[in-house]
Amino acid sequence: MATGMLLWREISQSLERRILARELAPGDKLPTEDELSRQFMVNRHTVRRALSDLQEKGIVESTQGRGSYVRRPSAPMRLQKRPRFTDHVRERGRTPRTQTLKLQVRPADSRVAAELGLRAGQPMIYLERQRFVDDEPTGLSQHHFSHDRFPTFIEMYRSRGTITQTLIDSGVLDYTRRRTAISARLPTVHEAELLHVPRHVPLLVHRYLNIDSLGRPLEYGISRSTTEVEIDFPEPDRD
Numbered sequence: 001m002a003t004g005m006l007l008w009r010e011i012s013q014s015l016e017r018r019i020l021a022r023e024l025a026p027g028d029k030l031p032t033e034d035e036l037s038r039q040f041m042v043n044r045h046t047v048r049r050a051l052s053d054l055q056e057k058g059i060v061e062s063t064q065g066r067g068s069y070v071r072r073p074s075a076p077m078r079l080q081k082r083p084r085f086t087d088h089v090r091e092r093g094r095t096p097r098t099q100t101l102k103l104q105v106r107p108a109d110s111r112v113a114a115e116l117g118l119r120a121g122q123p124m125i126y127l128e129r130q131r132f133v134d135d136e137p138t139g140l141s142q143h144h145f146s147h148d149r150f151p152t153f154i155e156m157y158r159s160r161g162t163i164t165q166t167l168i169d170s171g172v173l174d175y176t177r178r179r180t181a182i183s184a185r186l187p188t189v190h191e192a193e194l195l196h197v198p199r200h201v202p203l204l205v206h207r208y209l210n211i212d213s214l215g216r217p218l219e220y221g222i223s224r225s226t227t228e229v230e231i232d233f234p235e236p237d238r239d
Contacts, residue, residue, distance in 0.1 A: 025196065
């Protein structure tokens with residue numbers, strides 16, 4: 001290994017190679033400063049300089065008292081009138097994918113019933129999915145629809161594979177976002193496992209209501225994501 005001021009660079013490059021080789025995956029915790037000091041036979045100041053270099057490159061994120069973790073690739077979510085996850089990701093030259101976790105009919109609780117204009121206990125379609133970008137998990141989502149309005153939703157979704165196409169084939173040619181409420185919280189153990197994130201990294205929680213072209217409630221959803229948020233503002237009126 002090199003000596004003097006180049007020691008920290010050697011450590012940084014060694015860790016970066018392990019990350020690129022997927023020996024350390026996004027969300028994985030790096031060895032502690034003490035462990036790295038012993039491994040490379042250097043003092044902790046040199047290790048901290050190496051970790052700082054990785055942070056500056058956006059490869060690693062560190063929290064005092066919790067350690068350093070491999071940073072997840074950023075895939076910002078855009079808030080807009082017509083939210084389309086697949087289209088937005090593809091526009092960035094990346095590959096989107098969703099995986100269905102649950103798809104069933106269940107009674108609507110009071111919150112969902114109020115959002116969809118149903119009575120509490122009425123049947124609704126419950127769809128839970130996991131989102132991936134370039135095969136990295138980026139979010140979990142829950143989707144709720146009126147079963148009375150879409151009695152064949154489950155069968156159609158299984159054959160179409162997307163919510164948008166299922167709605168189109170059900171007679172809903174367009175839908176828009178009426179509102180979105182954003183909050184943040186720490187992930188549960190299950191969420192952390194699915195999203196490959198440490199428990200101290202907060203998730204963004206979006207609660208939203210989509211409506212059809214007549215303004216009727218269409219879908220109530222809740223998503224939990226590790227992504228940043230971009231907001232599209234409408235173009236200003238011009239005289």
